[in-house]
Amino acid sequence: MSDLTLKIAPSHLQRAAFVYIRQSSASQVEHNRESTLRQYALAQRAMALGWSEQQVVVVDEDLGLSGASAAHRSGFARMTAEVALGHVGIILGLEVSRLARNNSDWYRLLDLCSMTDTLIGDADGVYNTALFNDRLLLGLKGTMSEAELHILRARLDGGIRNKAARGELRRGLPTGMVWGEADGEVRLHPDEAVVAAVSTVFARFTELGSARRVWLWFREENLSFPLQMHHGEQIRWVAPTYMAIHSVLANPVYAGAYCYGRTRQERYVDEHGVLRKRIRRLPQSQWAVFIRDHHEGYIDWATYEANQARLGANIKPKPHEAGGAVREGTALLQGLAICGHCSRRLRTHYRGASQTPGYHCSNKGIENGRGVFCLNVGGLQIDAAITEAFLRAVEPAGLEAAVRAAERLEVNHDAALAQWRLSVERAHYESQRAERRYRAVDPENRLVARGLEAQWEKHLHELEQAQQELARREQARPRTLSAQERHGLLALGKDLQRLWHAPTLSVRDRKQLLRTLLEEVTVTVHREQYQAHLKLRWRGGKLTECDVALPRSRPATIRTDEDTLGLVRRLAQHYSDATIAGILNAQGRLSAQGLRFNQNLVGNLRRHWKIPCFEPPAERPEGELLSIRQAARALGTAPSTLHRWVNDGFIAGEQPTRGAPWRIRITEALRSRFVDNSPDGYVVMQAATRLLGVSRQTVLQRVKRGELDAVLVRRGRCKGLRIKVSNDQPDFFEHTS
Template identity: 30%
Template sequence: MSKITHEHLGRQAIVYIRQSTADQVANNLESQRRQYGLADRARQLGWSDVAVIDDDLGRSGGGVARPGFEKLLAAICEGRVGAVVSIEASRLARNGRDWHTLLEFCGLVGTLILDEDGIYDARHPNDRLLLGMKGTMSEMELSVLRQRSLEALKQKARRGELFMTVAIGYVRIGNNRIEKDPDRRIVEAIALIFAKFAERVDRDIGAEVIVRLQPLGIEAALAAQTVRSRASEDKRRQVELALEQARYEVGRARRQYDAVDPDNRLVAAELETRWNERLTVVRDLETDLEELTTSSATEPTPVDHERLMLLGADLQRAWTSAGVTSEAKKRIVRTLIDEIVVRVEDSTLDLVIRWHGGAHSALKVKKNRSGQHRWSAEGETIDLVRVLARQMPDRAIASVLNRAGKTTGRGNGWTQSRVCSLRNHNEIPAYREGERQERGEVTLDEAATGSVCQPIDRAPSDQRWSTFGEPAL
């Protein structure tokens, strides 16, 4: 006897459609066609009023909020649904709570459940048992899929290939690759950040390198260079073996291509493609071998060894010599230092230097204040300008600084505009004409010429003089 009655056909049939992820919605189009095609099956079974609920496309059935499923339950409770049509039980729910709630509601109002396998009435014990088993199997299947996915993520993490998020300035390419952001504005901004950051620590790193580059440190560097030379030789040997195997594969591919009937183009084309692929592998390995051969580290000669040992006795003068370029210093740093780990604290930078060979050094570098940089004027010069600004204008201050041998942060001489810029940056008030007289101060030149004969309301002992023709401090 058919389970579909006139009472069921008098109500509405609802086709419930769901796919778990946005990727499935975009790419698994065949599943969508099958699910939407269930509306035709409902009409073939006798329903004239067929509705489709597809609000849950891209939503998991494992317990997350699903507005489409909630709409379905509300319609069932209103008693206007004769049948719920789904391609399989897992589309309706992937957890026991939602599944058994659906069964209870369908049993109370007499709503049928249809899938590709059959028609079920939740009021019948046998159908209820079968539906319960389908729901349990669906929930178990999701649990197994989750466990497999979790293990796969752990394996990728162990290999260093798991990228959940990427750092600022990088973008994800495919599933397991990252590259620099092609946006030139972002690239230049990050480069500027690193350049400014390096300005804070290069002086302290240089001092630490000088300390380390004593004869004992040079001996360690020589030993590390020998170890790297051996490692490079081992790597080169592995590439040579791989190249030998690749050349054998090329020969075999060529023999297979020569042996095929030329008229059999389908087979010949495939064999030719394989032959070309193996030739590409050989070329790549030959390039790698050539690079390893030309760039492999060699052990220093006795003459080089003696020169390096003598370097420790006069390293400070050699490092600070004007003839030593920044590129040469960088090469020395790269030779000695493997990496530098920096942790930013409130007012300092904590640096851990890891040297080639395994040794570590800890440094603390004071952070620059806002607006401070490596080209800032010395604090002594700023203090001097702060005092002089109470007694003379910017042009005279520039003259005094130049006579005293003071220079700007970039080593330039002082001018009126540079003194003005320094004052404004350090919030030093400009000199106001006549303020020295208001304070009762005169220069030695003014006293000698008698331009100030009598101090106003001050005793002669209260006058202050300077020895270089300027007011005393």
């Protein structure tokens, strides 16, 4: 006790005493009550050491959190901040492991306590971190605390791994699998509807070859899918999602394998400097435990590996790699064609309004200072040759394939009908259970009876809907083929060309059929001979070769007509390329390829024929040349008025060709004809006709010829045209013949 008295100075008693309380998990907080009570009792020890009750601060925000890190322990962070500010005289904990099980956090706290003269106390005594012996002892305790955590974790992890190595560690199973009573026993779900739904996923994938198409088939048939979020939770039937279908296809548990350690937790520092954790999936070679044929599965392991290879091939491939699911484009060799010059994967492209397919190699070379593709060829002739070779290969099996197609159609409908029959059976059970609940309740307890009655009515409504849907689908089910129909189908199977080009066979189906036999096609183009050499590698290793004639190049006699070229030469002196394109389109002119002009086409045409582009003159003529809209703003009138005056010939306008925009040169003489107030001697049109004794049209003609002066009043209530009429005007009729 004397040692404690020497270490506890009056300066320590003037500051607060912090009691830190922590349990590692919520289960310990709930069940290990004795340890929690012992930690709260440290507040009484602080008062026994000389601190008052008001000075004792209990920090218990970290209950249920591990001491392996201080990342999420707000209580420990608050206490460390108070120590750094010098507000803490002593820190009390039941043992060092309660404060920290990480040496980095522990020694950081020791350094702060040493700088601020803060004591640390546990069940064994009080320590001053400024003293060497006390600091050495605290350091050893911190090291032992971290080692203890490692040992405990190693023991638990070793036991888990040893049990997992025997395939007996019970972990979460996917929907459709349940644990049995024996150690490590895994069985199929006892619910027949759940088993049928999962089995349908694998059956549809075998036929369709894509997880997305399986998902679309479920949505098209309006089928539900079982969902179980946690072990022991009741199965819920919901609309399937793509991730649910893909997870079924990718999970090895469905193939009868027991797996442990398929993922690994990694720590990393993000861009903000915060330590975070992430889950990384490991390849099969790095799984900690892998036991094949551990239990009964929906598929065997060979089928599972084939499904994974097919799923991997459906992913968008990296550059120069094979793969990718079939798309809607008409290029049949998408993902199969290889360049015969550099062995890169060929890419597909489509040209023109008809979307003609083509293939090109992304490996570019330099020719004449320009980058050109290693290979660039149209796909019509190549696809036709591949189709012919494929049909020749499958012709012996054409009859059998035609019959199997009809049988497969029946099987598809039967699979959907089986799911709907199970749905009706499940809805019938739910309605009966709701009825039993309703009849078991006391009729006088209306609060409960009303709720159970509503549930019963809901399940009855769902049962009625399921029965109606099942009846509709049974009526729409294709009937079994008769002998006559089967004979006609066999006759149709002989004409594979007709079947291949049938409008009901989609391009996606044609591509999928090609991939069943073809592995890759090497395309080598010989431009000089207008020929392409194809090397077909079939599945199984067989090679066949064929040559395809390519179309001749289009003759180079196509050129723009001379009339259009002459017009472009004249317009280029006054307008930009975009304006010239608008003028040519307004006149209905087309390019050499029959296209409407745009700025790029006009620019290419001008550069090809070395026509200089428009440049404003260095010395401008008198007056500024403006468009109609710009001139209207400059003269303070409406554009429609200027258009009318230009058409009537009152003012001069410039138009290089028909369809070109009008332009007006703004001079002082023109500005003087637009006034705000009517000058003296100028009268309105009606007064001018009366004074001159002529018609309005005659007056306008004289103004156009310059025999009469006219101005336009822009403002005021009397806006409009004003004519200057003097008394010495000559008689107009004396000039007539």
